[in-house]
Amino acid sequence: MSRSIAILGGTGPEGLGLARRWAKAGETVIIGSRDAARADEAARNLKEIVGATAQISGMENSAAAAAAKIIVFTVPFSGHAALLKQIKPVIKPDAVVIDTTVPLAASVGGRATRTLGIWEGSVAQQTAELVPKGVAVVAAFHNASAESLNSDESVECDVLVCSDQPAATEAALDLAAKIPGMRGIDAGKLENARTVEQITALLIALNIKHKGHSGIRITGLPASAYRG
């Protein structure tokens, strides 16, 4: 039996898109939501898209986190810290938390093209302060367009992976490589998430101005830098 991936806030567009892609790649995916019924409905809908053999279930966020080895945060920033505190008692001691959260000002009524200042420097660094000791935190999957993830097309976006724990970096690089078109790139320390998170607000500004679904590619690195 493969490890489970819990996608918290997985009924939102980013979470659903990642769930769809990873389920398609054969991963066991648990969609987490505040509302277990909504999670279950999203899981059933996704199964119809991906196929009956897909390993997708839906659970309330805490139950999903408790059942998983990999916990992916795809909630708006405004609910992020509260959810993290809620699930903290049930996180497995050897779990990996993948944080995709961007501190968009929109999450507190501001603009989606602007970000909030985070005392720790980035949401991912805040997460690292809040998780139980031993739980690894990795920042990744901030910049891919939800529209693209929720389709069958190749995702034209590189995934910049930031962590202070090599095993967590590895896990995120591997999950990036499982999505057609995506390439994972080790972008160094968790603190570098500061910039990776901001990039999403810039991509949103480009999407609004030019009516697109933008992503980024990193050029000029040796082939060994790209996973996928």
Place this chain on the structure above:
Amino acid sequence: MSRSIAILGGTGPEGLGLARRWAKAGETVIIGSRDAARADEAARNLKEIVGATAQISGMENSAAAAAAKIIVFTVPFSGHAALLKQIKPVIKPDAVVIDTTVPLAASVGGRATRTLGIWEGSVAQQTAELVPKGVAVVAAFHNASAESLNSDESVECDVLVCSDQPAATEAALDLAAKIPGMRGIDAGKLENARTVEQITALLIALNIKHKGHSGIRITGLPASAYRG
């Protein structure tokens, strides 16, 4: 006679690379330096590379700024504000200032993979507060690798252009399109330079980790969004 482009701090690798590419495209380029003799030497060396018909001269920074319609800042952040104050009296009232400056912590003895906090939000926004009224400021050309600019190869990097003045955005988009491989993209307001400047520190981190000369490409926008 075409307008002149003054590249202040143009004896550094980024400035020299831009001078080389724009001179090759037929632009009239003035390399600015604190030291007129160094500027002149750099101009003569560059002429040997680009060809005898290239329009390249070298001048002290203030003289270069006074002679130009487009003034490009390619100095380290530590010397940026002082240079701007120095040239302020001679900037033409209808000049365009293109700011490529990244607030790398390295400019004050820290790491090149980290940035300093700028009160105004970005170096370019600080510049906009310091220039004479009427002078347009545009942030651009932060992310291209100097190694790539100083070669004859295609520059695999998009140029994110941020300004509150459409004519300045146009000027920078056009200059991006003159460099083979580069594409200019209107990235909206000057405030968006906050993220574009940070991206350079992240690319430096990638270069160190993976031993490359990285750049960025923006995917997923309609063709009309790309100039070049």
